[in-house]
Amino acid sequence: MNLHSEHRLDDSAARVWNSDAVAFLRNLDPASVDLIITSPPYFIGKEYDSSKCAKDFLREIKRVKRWMVRALKPGGSLCWQVGNHVKDGVLTPLDAIIAGEFFTNSYLNLRNRIIWTFNHGAHASMRFSGRHETILWYTKGEASTFNLDGVRVPQIYPGKRHYKGPRKGEWSGNPLGKNPGDVWDIGDIWGIPNVKANHVEKTEHPCQFPTALVRRLVVALSPPGGLVVDPYAGSATTAVASLLENRNFAGSDIDLKYLQIAESRLQSLVNGNLQVREDIPVHMPTGKEKVAKRPPHFICV
Ligand SMILES: C[S@@+](CC[C@H](N)C(=O)[O-])C[C@H]1O[C@@H](n2cnc3c(N)ncnc32)[C@H](O)[C@@H]1O
Numbered sequence: 001m002n003l004h005s006e007h008r009l010d011d012s013a014a015r016v017w018n019s020d021a022v023a024f025l026r027n028l029d030p031a032s033v034d035l036i037i038t039s040p041p042y043f044i045g046k047e048y049d050s051s052k053c054a055k056d057f058l059r060e061i062k063r064v065k066r067w068m069v070r071a072l073k074p075g076g077s078l079c080w081q082v083g084n085h086v087k088d089g090v091l092t093p094l095d096a097i098i099a100g101e102f103f104t105n106s107y108l109n110l111r112n113r114i115i116w117t118f119n120h121g122a123h124a125s126m127r128f129s130g131r132h133e134t135i136l137w138y139t140k141g142e143a144s145t146f147n148l149d150g151v152r153v154p155q156i157y158p159g160k161r162h163y164k165g166p167r168k169g170e171w172s173g174n175p176l177g178k179n180p181g182d183v184w185d186i187g188d189i190w191g192i193p194n195v196k197a198n199h200v201e202k203t204e205h206p207c208q209f210p211t212a213l214v215r216r217l218v219v220a221l222s223p224p225g226g227l228v229v230d231p232y233a234g235s236a237t238t239a240v241a242s243l244l245e246n247r248n249f250a251g252s253d254i255d256l257k258y259l260q261i262a263e264s265r266l267q268s269l270v271n272g273n274l275q276v277r278e279d280i281p282v283h284m285p286t287g288k289e290k291v292a293k294r295p296p297h298f299i300c301v
Contacts, residue, residue, distance in 0.1 A: 024252035025067035034226035075144025152177030236262030
């Protein structure tokens, strides 16, 4: 296994290997990883897919899963980011394949099935256009980290107060914002900013996921200074999110071409000139609000 590159930002390091996922995972120390976030090949005919067959997706999940479980710390988290397998207009939701495969796994517990939506993509003519993908969040036993305060989003009316009863005058919502829920809407003003052609984050990788999507998971599901892993690293989005949030990263990709993209992205990050699209921060009520009002960046339609 060849170490392809190593980049450091403050106290964190991102290491990326040119390797098959299993060979990489087998080399990790058992129970050493806080969080795995990954989007595996969907086997839909992308340039890196070895076939167009959904059964091969299942075979790949079976091949890697025990090595992922082995690498995770007790209480560690595993997030699978997947969409649909589509062949000749026939859909197979890939999260259903993973959920079926992990259903009988006594080590992993499903915590959330997160749906994230986007409002662009291929326009279907004989069915509704696909506008979401999913993230299955598993933990190895009980979750050891869930930092909700780190990922809260603005309430619609952040200054809203109880208007009667013993708490009259106090804020009725959490001043740090609300739980983002399990539907992350890109169309929302505080949704995850997406990555598509011409956006500042877009690289030559054909299937990059948005940094903000991964960043929210990194903050919520791993401790500062912890180790985050992506065995199908592609353009290293998980590595970028990890370094931005002061976590360490280790990952692999089988294709040297993508690792070169990853390398230049990480180098830009270290040099301070990588552009990422950020979540809109939570509006903090000042305490002077007389009436409930929407945050200034809320778009009224
Ligand atoms: C869906 S993409 C991941 C994209 C990544 N999340 C990003 O934001 O750039 C899947 C990646 O898996 C890689 N891959 C395919 N088979 C692999 C294998 N057996 N081992 C490691 N990587 C593999 C592909 O080269 C591709 O870059």
